[in-house]
Amino acid sequence: MKVALIGSGNVATHIAKAFKESGHQILQVCSPNIDHARELAEQVNADIIPHVSALTSLVDLIVIAVKDDAITEVATQLKDRDSIVVHTSGATDMEVLSHLKRYGVLYPLQTFTKTNDLDFSQVPLCIEAGDPESYQILKDVSTSLSTMVYAVNTMQRKILHLSAAFACNFVNQLYTLSNNLLLQNNLDFNLLRPLIKETAEKVQRVLPLEAQTGPAIRSDEGTLEAHLQLLQHMPELQHIYQTLSDSIKKSHQ
């Protein structure tokens, strides 16, 4: 497939590489950040274009991988194009593209860092399209990129995006708070890394409800009290501790 890419950030970079590695052709990369655009274009042998108006009509697919609040404006400039246009956002309605001839969504559910290679074939791709023919094309190309392709409507996609805040951003914040506790007591974060890894590994096989351990699920009030006592001068952590312990108890009632 011939593809044009709008954007040059983390998502754009990982998607572009995945297309190339799966035998597709990225003809053009379009980004106002010319340094990022050049870097990405070099990696996937694409031309750089400075503006959407310079997009070739030779591409089958135009991928919009820009910040959420810029999608609508970019899409406005793509009116009358024959290519299928998709955005890659978890939080944006497909309908922002509905003035286009053929459109859809290709949302990769993963946390991307430019410098961090990951196996794109294991990235869940959530797809949706404005018409059945575009859906089939999008499904075929997605299947060539990843083994995990899911039909997901806009509402479900928003829920996934929200769930990812819990399972990724908030989880990472708990790692940060743990590390703060360690730092204050001259302890190395390496001490927690194996536990963090195993906690994530466990739920690859079972559901998290079955995997729970610790004082809250045992209603071990002595330990809960001792932990809160250790946090007595840290009201923010005490509040988070109490809130999440209560949540564990509630889930396991």
Add this chain to the structure above:
Amino acid sequence: MKVALIGSGNVATHIAKAFKESGHQILQVCSPNIDHARELAEQVNADIIPHVSALTSLVDLIVIAVKDDAITEVATQLKDRDSIVVHTSGATDMEVLSHLKRYGVLYPLQTFTKTNDLDFSQVPLCIEAGDPESYQILKDVSTSLSTMVYAVNTMQRKILHLSAAFACNFVNQLYTLSNNLLLQNNLDFNLLRPLIKETAEKVQRVLPLEAQTGPAIRSDEGTLEAHLQLLQHMPELQHIYQTLSDSIKKSHQ
């Protein structure tokens, strides 16, 4: 080394196997739960004894791996023994053993499930002892079990145990809450598993503060507002969302 083990739960099981695999000898397993004791004793070729009073004096080390609130009572029955006695609890003072001749702590910082094999050589072992000679013996035996051995005093150990509640129990609860959101919207937990894995993988290499992504760290108020809106009929989740988003913002001020 010749070892006796008191307890037959998750920690006892994993420690016993690690001792055996590292060439040590488990002579006896003591547990009031005779089924569990038999299961474990068979795995490590040990004798079962029904009561602490039947412990042989031939062992170099007695490992107490029972519930926290049972440690003191077990320890009382070990008075006048010449073996080094250690408990394995993260939340219990070493001093509960101070009436013994030689004593210490061997705290493995990991989440253990009986049915789940893990590489014990990668489990951080936090050790502490009542005298330098016992410490050296404990350090030597620990080094034979794991590549990660740390000198950790009682206060630090309690902080580690508390941090583990954040980095394991609370993290797992966030997985559970994510899964609940998915279930309500006919979405499969498989969709989140790669994200969960990658989130834990990232902090194996960098610190969590550097790994943070998502709307809260970008102060993307539009997305934060949209997420809270999706949770409007779920006050508990809304509260957790707000609390942890605020915490992210504060950590990155």
